[in-house]
Amino acid sequence: MTAPTARTVSPVPGPAAPVPGPAGPRLRIDLGAVAANTRLLADRAVALMAVVKADGFGHGAADVARTVLAEGATALGVTTLHEGLELRAAGIAAPVLSWLNPVDADFTAALRARLQLAVPSREHLDAVIAAAARTGRRAQLHLHIDTGMARDGAAPARWQELCRSAARAERRGLVEVVGVMSHLGCADTPGDPCTDAALTAFRAAVGTARAAGLRPRLRHLAATSATLTDPRTHFDLSRVGAGLVGIDPSGTVRLRPALTLTAPVVSVREVPAGVHVGYGHACTTTRRTHLVLLPLGYGDGLPRAANGRAEVLLQGRRCPVVGRISMDQIVVSTGDRPAAPGDTAVVFGPGDRGEPTAADWARWAGTIEHELLTGLGRRLHRTVSP
Numbered sequence: 001m002t003a004p005t006a007r008t009v010s011p012v013p014g015p016a017a018p019v020p021g022p023a024g025p026r027l028r029i030d031l032g033a034v035a036a037n038t039r040l041l042a043d044r045a046v047a048l049m050a051v052v053k054a055d056g057f058g059h060g061a062a063d064v065a066r067t068v069l070a071e072g073a074t075a076l077g078v079t080t081l082h083e084g085l086e087l088r089a090a091g092i093a094a095p096v097l098s099w100l101n102p103v104d105a106d107f108t109a110a111l112r113a114r115l116q117l118a119v120p121s122r123e124h125l126d127a128v129i130a131a132a133a134r135t136g137r138r139a140q141l142h143l144h145i146d147t148g149m150a151r152d153g154a155a156p157a158r159w160q161e162l163c164r165s166a167a168r169a170e171r172r173g174l175v176e177v178v179g180v181m182s183h184l185g186c187a188d189t190p191g192d193p194c195t196d197a198a199l200t201a202f203r204a205a206v207g208t209a210r211a212a213g214l215r216p217r218l219r220h221l222a223a224t225s226a227t228l229t230d231p232r233t234h235f236d237l238s239r240v241g242a243g244l245v246g247i248d249p250s251g252t253v254r255l256r257p258a259l260t261l262t263a264p265v266v267s268v269r270e271v272p273a274g275v276h277v278g279y280g281h282a283c284t285t286t287r288r289t290h291l292v293l294l295p296l297g298y299g300d301g302l303p304r305a306a307n308g309r310a311e312v313l314l315q316g317r318r319c320p321v322v323g324r325i326s327m328d329q330i331v332v333s334t335g336d337r338p339a340a341p342g343d344t345a346v347v348f349g350p351g352d353r354g355e356p357t358a359a360d361w362a363r364w365a366g367t368i369e370h371e372l373l374t375g376l377g378r379r380l381h382r383t384v385s386p
């Protein structure tokens with residue numbers, strides 16, 4: 001991805017040019033699955049803002065963005081304005097909203113790139129107003145209220161003041177408040193009363209904005225789970241991220257996972273019972289078995305916490321990962337049957353050929369798919385299929 005400013009240095013510098021060749025683990029991104037998920041979600045939502053934060057949940061933000069825009073999404077959502085600038089650098093012209101920035105973020109660059117900004121406080125509003133005055137560009141804002149998570153968005157006690165300040169800036173022509181947004185804390189549990197309380201608070205917040213003279217045309221509250229399970233939360237727009245890449249935190253529909261991670265067998269050996277495998281000798285063989293070495297580990301995003309539970313698919317069979325997951329390598333036991341160097345193991349995929357899924361890995365590690373997918377390493381060789 002192109003860095004928007006010359007002095008921006010990514011924390012993990014990539015190679016100057018992509019390293020060609022199939023050797024090593026491969027991560028295949030199935031944009032057809034993203035397209036199918038987008039159609040399903042766009043069908044459920046009034047309008048769809050596709051959330052492509054954290055590099056499109058690890059799937060490649062620009063690739064996911066182009067796919068979802070072709071399938072019915074009308075806008076993109078990101079966390080940092082830097083992520084928004086990267087989308088612009090990739091040539092994406094659709095509306096982009098960025099909702100989490102410190103007050104000293106480069107709002108000038110954001111306005112020059114026509115990014116919309118969420119505003120959670122008076123301090124943020126002042127910084128954006130200053131940038132609007134500097135650039136001569138009217139800022140398109142979404143006022144952001146907390147409706148019961150005590151996380152992001154304005155505290156309810158500060159909301160009226162924020163709305164009135166925004167209305168004054170709107171009358172001066174510096175900003176246009178196009179939206180009011182909030183986020184649900186318990187939507188993954190359909191029927192949770194926490195969502196009823198958030199809905200009440202959100203409606204009241206919109207009322208306060210109108211009373212201050214604002215006319216926000218985009219009221220948005222729902223993310224993936226609420227879009228799938230609770231039409232009361234839909235308002236004018238849904239901000240959907242996880243669902244696009246095949247994660248349904250509400251557990252109510254079948255979406256298509258879009259990633260397949262494979263790794264070649266580097267070496268094989270046959271060992272008797274009583275052999276200790278890997279760091280700390282965490283595993284000791286109980287019988288004669290064949291072991292294979294795969295060249296990926298927690299440095300590539302495989303959670304070390306999946307030790308003792310994880311499996312891969314090799315030669316059509318599920319085989320356990322044995323011993324500790326190392327930074328760069330794992331050992332898999334194939335039992336009586338030897339594998340051969342050059343065979344390919346499926347670490348996870350959509351699950352339709354017997355391979356584990358990312359959801360399986362997340363469960364083995366005691367986490368959620370979101371964390372697994374956004375933590376996949378840059379070292380993996382990525383290929384994109386349409």
Ligand SMILES: *Cc1c(COP(=O)(O)O)cnc(C)c1O
Nearest residue numbers: 051183223224239240241242243
């Ligand atoms: C991440 C995020 C979303 C998307 O949530 P999903 O559950 O992944 O669809 C929506 N809104 C906000 C504010 C977010 O941070």
